[in-house]
Amino acid sequence: MTLLEVENLDVHHGQLHAVRGFSLAVEPGATVAVIGANAAGKSTLMRAIAGSHLPTAGAIRLDGKDITRLPAHRRVAQGICLVPEGRRLFKSLSVQENLETGTYRAGTGPWNVNAVMELFPWMRERARQNSASLSGGQQQAVAIGRALVANPKVLLIDELSLGLAPAVVKQMYALLPRIVERGTAVLLVEQDVSQALAAADLVHCLLEGRTVLTGSPHDLTSAQVEQAYFGLAHAGGGPEGN
Numbered sequence: 001m002t003l004l005e006v007e008n009l010d011v012h013h014g015q016l017h018a019v020r021g022f023s024l025a026v027e028p029g030a031t032v033a034v035i036g037a038n039a040a041g042k043s044t045l046m047r048a049i050a051g052s053h054l055p056t057a058g059a060i061r062l063d064g065k066d067i068t069r070l071p072a073h074r075r076v077a078q079g080i081c082l083v084p085e086g087r088r089l090f091k092s093l094s095v096q097e098n099l100e101t102g103t104y105r106a107g108t109g110p111w112n113v114n115a116v117m118e119l120f121p122w123m124r125e126r127a128r129q130n131s132a133s134l135s136g137g138q139q140q141a142v143a144i145g146r147a148l149v150a151n152p153k154v155l156l157i158d159e160l161s162l163g164l165a166p167a168v169v170k171q172m173y174a175l176l177p178r179i180v181e182r183g184t185a186v187l188l189v190e191q192d193v194s195q196a197l198a199a200a201d202l203v204h205c206l207l208e209g210r211t212v213l214t215g216s217p218h219d220l221t222s223a224q225v226e227q228a229y230f231g232l233a234h235a236g237g238g239p240e241g242n
């Protein structure tokens with residue numbers, strides 16, 4: 001059964017139609033990427049799936065169960081966790097304390113504070129360090145760890161690479177398979193197209209809130225992706241003109 005299903009989703013900010021007729025399916029163990037330029041609607045989509053912004057139309061199902069109107073905190077308990085854009089750590093708390101906040105309403109599964117510290121070994125030495133004093137990459141790691149300890153079925157990551165040096169981005173992406181191999185599907189939003197294409201089994205390209213291209217990165221040419229990303233021409237390869 002499809003793990004996460006989004007069907008014909010519309011999301012508004014007042015009069016602004018930010019996400020238009022968006023559909024996607026995330027299968028267990030998959031890594032799915034949503035790419036798109038600034039203001040394409042990526043973060044709005046992630047917040048709608050996480051439950052912090054209610055859609056105006058369409059449906060979101062997890063394990064076949066309709067969660068479209070479920071509040072965000074109850075989605076965490078059902079198995080959806082968001083790593084928000086800009087990390088949003090509790091800056092006055094230590095690394096360990098930030099991780100512990102994620103255990104509230106945690107599901108059962110392989111992840112706990114110890115497992116996260118095995119994934120990011122530097123965290124053990126810095127467990128008591130204030131999170132505000134960490135580098136951007138370290139803060140991103142803590143934000144991912146805080147979401148993982150809730151044992152999500154689907155981990156949503158909004159802009160993994162934002163503000164990070166290329167070498168750090170590479171390290172973070174290199175760890176994604178270790179998350180997926182433990183049974184957590186990943187849905188990520190990314191402006192770094194090459195990283196997203198390298199990591200994902202399936203990619204959706206958003207332009208002004210619509211999917212303009214979708215497919216396996218292996219089947220898409222870089223010209224198709226570029227045209228869809230920048231809205232240069234009819235890109236082909238997916239559901240268009242919703």
Ligand SMILES: Nc1ncnc2c1ncn2[C@@H]1O[C@H](COP(=O)(O)OP(=O)(O)OP(=O)(O)O)[C@@H](O)[C@H]1O
Nearest residue numbers: 013016018036037038039040041042043044045191
């Ligand atoms: N809270 C808000 N109130 C009003 N408009 C918003 C709000 N958040 C986003 N928007 C608008 O919705 C549209 C989509 O924004 P969104 O942040 O989802 O795009 P994005 O693809 O994530 O872009 P970025 O990569 O710049 O974060 C934009 O036009 C943006 O200005």
